[in-house]
Amino acid sequence: MAPTVPTAAKSASPSQPSGKSEVADLKQQLRQLAGSRAPDADDQRRDVFKRVISCMTAGIDVSAAFGEMVMCSATSDVVTKKMCYLYVGAHARAHPDLALLTINFLQRDCRDQDPTIRGLALRSLCSLRVPNLVEYLVTPLTTGLKDPSAYVRMIAAVGAAKLYHISATACLDADLPASLKALMLSDPDAQVVANCLHALQEIWTLEAANSESAAREIERHYIASQLYFTLLNRIKEFSEWAQCTVLELASKFLPSDNNEIFDIMNLLEDRLQHANGAVVLATIKVFLHLTMSMTDVHQQVYERIKAPLLTLVGAGSPEQSYSVLCHLHLLVMRAPMLFSSDYKSFYCQFSDPSYVKKLKLEMLTAIANESNTYEIVTELCEYAGNVDVPIARESIRAVGKIALQQYDVNAIVDRLLQFLEMDKDYVTAETLVLVKDLLRKYPQWSHDCIAVVGNISSKNIQEPKGKAALIWMLGEYSQDMHDAPYILEGLVENWDEEHSPEVRLHLLTAVMKCFFKRPPETQKALGATLAAGISDTHQDVHDRALFYYRLLQYDPSVAERVVNPPKQAVSVFADMQSSEMKDRIFDEFNSLSVPSYLFTDKDHRGPFEYSEDLTNLTVGAEDPENVISAQRYQENDNDLLLSTSDKEDNGTRVSNGSSTSSYNAPSDLISPSLLSSQPPAESALMTTGVPTSSSLSNFGLDDLLGLGVTEAPAPRPPPALTLNSKPVLDPGTFQRKWGQLALSLSQECSLSPQGAAALMNPQSLIRHMQGNYIQCIASGGQPPNYKFFFYAQKDGVTAFFLVECIINTASAKAQLKIKADDGTAAEAFSTLFQSALSKFGLS
Amino acid sequence: MISQFFVLSQRGDHIVFRDYRGEVPKGSAEIFFRKVKFWNDDEAEEAPPVFDFGYPQTTSTEVLKSYIFNEPIMVDAGRLPPLGPAAMFMQGTKRMPGTAVTKSVVATEPGGKKREEIFVDIIERISVTFSSSGYILTSEIDGTIQMKSYLSGNPEIRLALNEDLSIGRTGSSTFDYRSSSGGGTVVLDDCNFHESVHLDSFDIDRTLSLIPPDGEFPVMNYRMTQEFKPPFRVTALIEEAGPSRAEVLLKIRADFSANVTANTITVQMPVPSYTMRASFELEAGAVGQTTDFKEGSRRLEWNLKKAIAFTVLTYFFISQLQRILLCNIFYVLLWNAGNLTKEAGPVNMNFTIPMYNASKLQVRYLQIAKKSKTYNPYRWVRYVTQANSYVARL
Missing domain, CATH: 2.60.40.1170 (Mu homology domain, subdomain B)
Structure with a gap:
């Protein structure tokens, strides 16, 4: 053992005597006292020893005086002996040769009449930690284990473990483990039993690790229920520490039948009322582990342990509450249902520190269900105005998470939208992120949300996450937000002031999306965006801009499919923790893993995220040459969009730091394949003010450029047949259906002259029809002939209507071909379609 | 079990150091210390032999006490932070x-x-x-x-x-x-x-x-x-009172019997961040009360040394009256006032009521x-x- 603080540092402090001279002085005095028979020699020795010991505990190296100390050790004074033992124990290892000198008097003391001296001597003897003195240890230990005094037996039991650490063979040859076990099962003194248990556990654990035969042997000890019942029957006699050890052991017990389980649980029932949190948690662990195979009893255990846990949370210091709360958190996460009626216990209190509040918020989120969502969300909304900003943020996120997992979405959406009215920048930012996630899961709420979100000025949002979410919504719902192209344009103008690459990436994508939905209004902005993006210093932004540019150049319709594929609502967001992790932590209930889990899970998530990236990588790498295949493209892109947004989601929830890098990974993977297949063309882009115009010529939109969209969408007619407002059909399915279905109706109808004139911009017809819940899946043609493919879905059923509509603007005539899943409704749909068409351009 | 045991001074020097098992590599404790701040500053004597090979031999303070032979050095109670x-x-x-x-x-x-x-x-x-x-x-x-x-x-x-x-x-x-x-x-x-x-x-x-x-x-x-x-009923009201002014009414009713006194009462209320000034209006005859507007944390504070339930003796019952305090806050309204309640509050109260x-x-x-x-x-x-x-x- 070594004092870890250097002597030099010590001597600098005025309160401490300078090390070196002090030790020399002490040595001198000890030497004088060694042979002294003066009447006050004992008192003097005691004083000098005291000084030596105080130097030692202060960290001064007093090992130089070892010889002198041993010389003085022959004394009958207990206090002096005790100090001498302490000194010898601390320094013997550094002076094995001198330690031999002490053996003699220690062995003699082991046979002393006074049990205190016997015990102390035995303890010191075992603490010498000198391997070549082992032979002197065995006999005193064996007799010590049979000593009439419990104090000596107690020391001998631990001594056996010490011996094992110095020399395992010496310990096993003397058959000490067997003696220990016998003592453990029979000794009247609880502390002796506890020490035997400690020693045996150490010996068995190490033995089992050494050889397999020993492991099997030891396994037999652990299986014997006699061991458990002997210890558990006496549990009240043990000190709190020993109780915890016994309980920890009991949690490993494999009961042979259910009666044994109930016996143990009845035996330990009152331990749940213990004031010591460690004992209660250890008992709970026993209960939980014993009942793992009995589902209903396991649930009853949860019910039973709730109250004691909550009492512990309330009784201790915040730190103790926190660690109990962490265990409660673990249980809540495993069985949220069982805690759903206790939600009020998890309300944050004003005096709670933030780390406690954060845990409580997580638990509230987990236990929300039909019966308590309203109350919980109401409570959480109160926290949103909290002065503690991180907690306010957490609360808003909690509301969002409940909305994503829960039932009463309608009310929650209202609450979220109310947050936006609070006009606190962080509240707005957090809410926007949540509204975005909500829309991805529940697209049907877009109308309500978009109306509110549209009123938010992007200038008021500083936080990248919130801004990115707003931009995503602007892009995704640009057809519903009147100002979307202009807001985006404004954002693009401030490109250089936008510091977050995440926002710039979102801006790129949003402008692309908006362009395909409202080309004339966005075209200018798109050019500016791509130019800005390509000259961006951030690699990912640069790559994505280049990727979009080339995609447009290659084929705008492919680009549209890549950027604006039909969206499927996200049903499940990536889970926070794998259940495997949770199980592993549950196995380590009542250990440091439980509280630290909250800190380490970030590290654990790291590799998982990485593996996700790897799968993307293989998808991207499979077809680097196959860039032409549009179908593949779309697959890739779906992957890309999904994975990016999922990751982004993870990032929002957990860490802000790592999300950016993982977020960009997929686009990195795709762009190199493009780069290799096509030479870069930045220079051309830089010089042409509107770089996209040339690439768009084959899309048939040239003639539309410069046309303003002044027409407002026509008011909706009251439909006879109700259509689904948000049908989802991807082009592939459309094509297949069109091939499979028979023609239900073929008709010719006429357009109003205004309508024909308005068709100068085919997009306006598409928007008009969308207003009537009829979606366009493809369009094309040159004046005067346009061709559109529409589809619609009957509300409530899966039946689709597919329409081919060829319009001649010169004659103001339209030819309709309608195919329907449900042929009987084709007639009604045709009427609906024609009435919608005839109203085009009239308003 | 416990491998090593340290009692350190505020500077991080070892006052007491014990290595029970001799199995922790040298210096690993130092790594721990570097990450921990120390506040302990007690005069400690010899670590009592309650641990053997890192296993506590007793958890009873009674037994522990018998191991301590030194005369305790009395520490001035005023210097110690209250414990427990x-x-x-x-x-x-x-x-x-x-x-x-x-x-x-x-x-x-x-x-x-x-x-x-x-x-x-x-x-x-x-x-x-x-x-x-x-x-x-x-x-x-x-x-x-x-x-x-x-x-x-x-x-x-x-x-x-x-x-x-x-x-x-x-x-x-x-x-x-x-x-x-x-x-x-x-x-x-x-x-x-x-x-x-x-x-x-x-x-x-x-x-x-x-x-x-x-x-x-x-x-x-x-x-x-x-x-x-509850010993106190608290009601709080915040209302607009003009274009750039709001009025806060805090009402606290002491709901306990006359022979009990609450002391060291603090009432705090966060107010909107755009609050410029606050002025207060205490109930007439209020003694031992202070009010303050903490500009840094945007909080109203109201301290009462004591609150006795105001008792009025009538023929056959004792009734409690209300103590009411009015504070008027002036503040500049920047945005719409509908959010007042969301940006202020909640009111938090601290008190101790002996007996x-x-x-x-x-x-x-x-x-x-x-x-x-x-x-x-x-x-x-x-x-x-x-x-x-x-x-x-x-």
Whole structure:
């Protein structure tokens, strides 16, 4: 053992005597006292020893005086002996040769009449930690284990473990483990039993690790229920520490039948009322582990342990509450249902520190269900105005998470939208992120949300996450937000002031999306965006801009499919923790893993995220040459969009730091394949003010450029047949259906002259029809002939209507071909379609 | 088990260092120390031999004490931060034998003779949340029966609680307010007990018997969510009063009997961040009250040294009056005023009420096993209620 603080540092402090001279002085005095028979020699020795010991505990190296100390050790004074033992124990290892000198008097003391001296001597003897003195240890230990005094037996039991650490063979040859076990099962003194248990556990654990035969042997000890019942029957006699050890052991017990389980649980029932949190948690662990195979009893255990846990949370210091709360958190996460009626216990209190509040918020989120969502969300909304900003943020996120997992979405959406009215920048930012996630899961709420979100000025949002979410919504719902192209344009103008690459990436994508939905209004902005993006210093932004540019150049319709594929609502967001992790932590209930889990899970998530990236990588790498295949493209892109947004989601929830890098990974993977297949063309882009115009010529939109969209969408007619407002059909399915279905109706109808004139911009017809819940899946043609493919879905059923509509603007005539899943409704749909068409351009 | 044991000075020097197992590599402790800040600064003597090979041999403070031979160095009580729940008794109130509690375990009277006494403190921390309309949303009591014994010879003690005390709420859901409001019976949700407590007769007559170890320890911790009468009713109102001005009305009604006084009351209320100034209007005749607007944290603070329930004696009953305080805040409105309530509040209150307990849990008697006829130690049973989270929403 070594004092870890250097002597030099010590001597600098005025309160401490300078090390070196002090030790020399002490040595001198000890030497004088060694042979002294003066009447006050004992008192003097005691004083000098005291000084030596105080130097030692202060960290001064007093090992130089070892010889002198041993010389003085022959004394009958207990206090002096005790100090001498302490000194010898601390320094013997550094002076094995001198330690031999002490053996003699220690062995003699082991046979002393006074049990205190016997015990102390035995303890010191075992603490010498000198391997070549082992032979002197065995006999005193064996007799010590049979000593009439419990104090000596107690020391001998631990001594056996010490011996094992110095020399395992010496310990096993003397058959000490067997003696220990016998003592453990029979000794009247609880502390002796506890020490035997400690020693045996150490010996068995190490033995089992050494050889397999020993492991099997030891396994037999652990299986014997006699061991458990002997210890558990006496549990009240043990000190709190020993109780915890016994309980920890009991949690490993494999009961042979259910009666044994109930016996143990009845035996330990009152331990749940213990004031010591460690004992209660250890008992709970026993209960939980014993009942793992009995589902209903396991649930009853949860019910039973709730109250004691909550009492512990309330009784201790915040730190103790926190660690109990962490265990409660673990249980809540495993069985949220069982805690759903206790939600009020998890309300944050004003005096709670933030780390406690954060845990409580997580638990509230987990236990929300039909019966308590309203109350919980109401409570959480109160926290949103909290002065503690991180907690306010957490609360808003909690509301969002409940909305994503829960039932009463309608009310929650209202609450979220109310947050936006609070006009606190962080509240707005957090809410926007949540509204975005909500829309991805529940697209049907877009109308309500978009109306509110549209009123938010992007200038008021500083936080990248919130801004990115707003931009995503602007892009995704640009057809519903009147100002979307202009807001985006404004954002693009401030490109250089936008510091977050995440926002710039979102801006790129949003402008692309908006362009395909409202080309004339966005075209200018798109050019500016791509130019800005390509000259961006951030690699990912640069790559994505280049990727979009080339995609447009290659084929705008492919680009549209890549950027604006039909969206499927996200049903499940990536889970926070794998259940495997949770199980592993549950196995380590009542250990440091439980509280630290909250800190380490970030590290654990790291590799998982990485593996996700790897799968993307293989998808991207499979077809680097196959860039032409549009179908593949779309697959890739779906992957890309999904994975990016999922990751982004993870990032929002957990860490802000790592999300950016993982977020960009997929686009990195795709762009190199493009780069290799096509030479870069930045220079051309830089010089042409509107770089996209040339690439768009084959899309048939040239003639539309410069046309303003002044027409407002026509008011909706009251439909006879109700259509689904948000049908989802991807082009592939459309094509297949069109091939499979028979023609239900073929008709010719006429357009109003205004309508024909308005068709100068085919997009306006598409928007008009969308207003009537009829979606366009493809369009094309040159004046005067346009061709559109529409589809619609009957509300409530899966039946689709597919329409081919060829319009001649010169004659103001339209030819309709309608195919329907449900042929009987084709007639009604045709009427609906024609009435919608005839109203085009009239308003 | 414990491998190494350190007691360090504030600078990080070792005052006491013990290596019980000799298995931790040198320097690993230093890595730990570098990450930890130290606050301990006590004079410690030799680490008592309660650990053997890292295993604690006892967890009883009584046994521990016998290992300590040095005379304790008395530390000036004023220098020490208050420790433990009983610390609240140290707040200068003349009505309690407050000084006794801060005494060292080795209590000696001026004459040098040990004074035989025992303190039983019923300490309750209450949490109440009032809705904006003044209803109680949640309420909870976390209570402790704390004992501090200076009795020589550790006699057995019997502590009797309310006879009608019941434990464990029968209803399926907690926070069920229908049951027994103010009906006298005390229903605890749950409780736990100190090791030394024997519960043999607890189920029959609600008596705890124990042989108290020396020093301070919690006999029993309990938790109660049964409805109780909160000591203060708090209502808060914030209203626009002009284009750039709002008025806050805080009403606190002391709802306890006349022989009880609450002290060190603090009421805090966060106000919107754009608040410029605040001015206050106290009720006429208010004494010992201060008000403040903390600009840094945007908070209104109202401190009352004391709150006595105003009592008016009429023929046959004692009624409590309200103490009302008006504060007017001036502030500049930047955005629409509809969010006032969302940006201000909630009102939070802190107080201590000695000799009052909200749960109505009582110590019926405290019996000490007699050693001789003349043996009659001092017994102190004290109650105190403290706010844990006392919040009124706007």
